[in-house]
Amino acid sequence: MIRFWSRRLKTGLLTENPEVDAELKAIQNELKSLVAKKFAGSLAIRMVDSGSCNACEAECNALSNPYYDLERLGIYFVASPRHADVMLLSGLMTFNMTPHVLDAYKQIPAPKWVITLGACPVMEAPFEQTFAIKAPAEDHLPIAHHIPGCPPEPIEIIRAFLVFLRKI
């Protein structure tokens, strides 16, 4: 463990590249204060995959890595829809997943918002309509905000959270 801590102290803060860092720095205060004002300091997100290729999930997981460290801004991914303010929805709303997505939405206490993530839930990915797909998501749920991209990069997701917070 001593080896680890000495390395930890030497490493210091991680930076992606100067531009991303500058942008993060510029928006993090506003993000943090909006989360404080509108969600009492913590915005809880329940991520639901309704049939994605798993790249959107990988990018959401990347939000927790030391480069982005989303939790320091007061935004958390939670395990249960009952703890959530927002459902972050990725994927094509497959025939098999749609009833479960709607179930999860029902479990989120009001007030609640749905944010669609990536090209799939709005049917803008290269995938074409088949009998097994129920997208677009707006046919089933009220969508408060959409994050475009295939998949959206972590910094784009953070940027989109800011736009969403300003909007509501």
Place this chain on the structure above:
Amino acid sequence: MRLIARYAKELEKVFEIVTVWDKEIQKEQVPKEDPRIATLTRTHPAAIWFERKMHDDFGIVIEDAFDNRPLVHQERFPKALHPLRKSFRETTLEFDDYRPYKYEVIGGDGVFEVAVGPIHAGIIEPGHFQFSQAGEEMLHQEVRHFYKYRAIEKMLEGKTLFEAKAIIERISGNESIAYQIAWRDIVLQAAQCELPQSNRQYHALLLELERTIHHLTDLGFIPNDAGFSAALAFASRLSEEARCELKKITGHRFGFAAIDFESHKLDKEALTVYLDGLEEAITFFETWITDIPSLWDRFDTTGILKMKKAVKYDTVGIMARASGLSLDRRDDPFYRAHGFELQSEKSADVAARFKVRIAEVKNALLMMRNFAVPGCESVTLGMVQDGEYFSFTESSIGELFMSIELKEGLITRFFVRDPSFVNWQALHLMMPGNIIADFPLINKSCDLSYAGNDL
């Protein structure tokens, strides 16, 4: 013989059942009016998902099968509908009445069930696990998937190989490069072309980088599931850096659209600087993590998949290699000339799968140095010829099998067997004797794809 895949195809008057073994490909024809085949599950238990899927897709009856439940078609799917038949052309379906699914469970005094999924407690793909429990101890687990079923096979019918590319590379995001290389090999066969050495090296470099990203992600998440989150912080930093490197080379963090027949340039020096840094970091990581006894206490002897069972269930990839099998599609003269060495372990537990991942990252580092070419050239393809083509690629999970049949330049049947499809079926073998709290750890040590499995 090892079973690789088993699937059906609709011809004019008959259904053709294609069974792909490691040494040969068998074909059998059955009449369309009363299609019946014999099951292979007595000798190859992993044939059952292939056969249940065949029934869902085409209505082919599997005689003497011990399991006749639908696989892909879930509770609300209309009855007796076989959408992969050519006569089926609907693009929307309404929900039917709810018909409950009968899970495999173990009965007995005090034995209870735990249902997990399809939506899990983390940022993860959907799937269902049904556990039969005796207290903490798992007696049995059933894996139930296909929640993400998008009908990719049907979606691709009627497209040209090049129209299909954008969809194929998005079947499973974390294996995108592998899927693209499988597609590339089929295009090369259909266009009767040889790929120049530099292009092969460039593509192989990207595939090793994708493997590195996948393994690094797991090297963080596996210890995290054993309660050691410092490893996640360390490894997720490395996987983020690897993803940025992939973006630097291909312009996309997952390498979508990266494999083509165009010329590309590679900044060899920048790549070498990156690889040097990663090599130092992974060496540190290995020394550090090997020295944490409480972690290995959780890893050792957890979730054992004995070699005999790994063979019986036709497993591939990391799972097979960690159970002592020498199974790797990269084991050929081209890869060996670039430094490939097959990595395997004998203890067959979570620790083995963790160690194989570290070893494969180190081997990928060496190969990436050897694959680094200043650039590759553009290739002129010949006319695409009709026919039936097969390809095999070693993705970051294991052997990926793809088959495409072309008629008048259009796809008439697309089939892909993700390594996860066979490996998921062997997952339950690792559970008995372990406690349910170890399930996430065991599952993560295999890290299988849901999207590639469900299609």
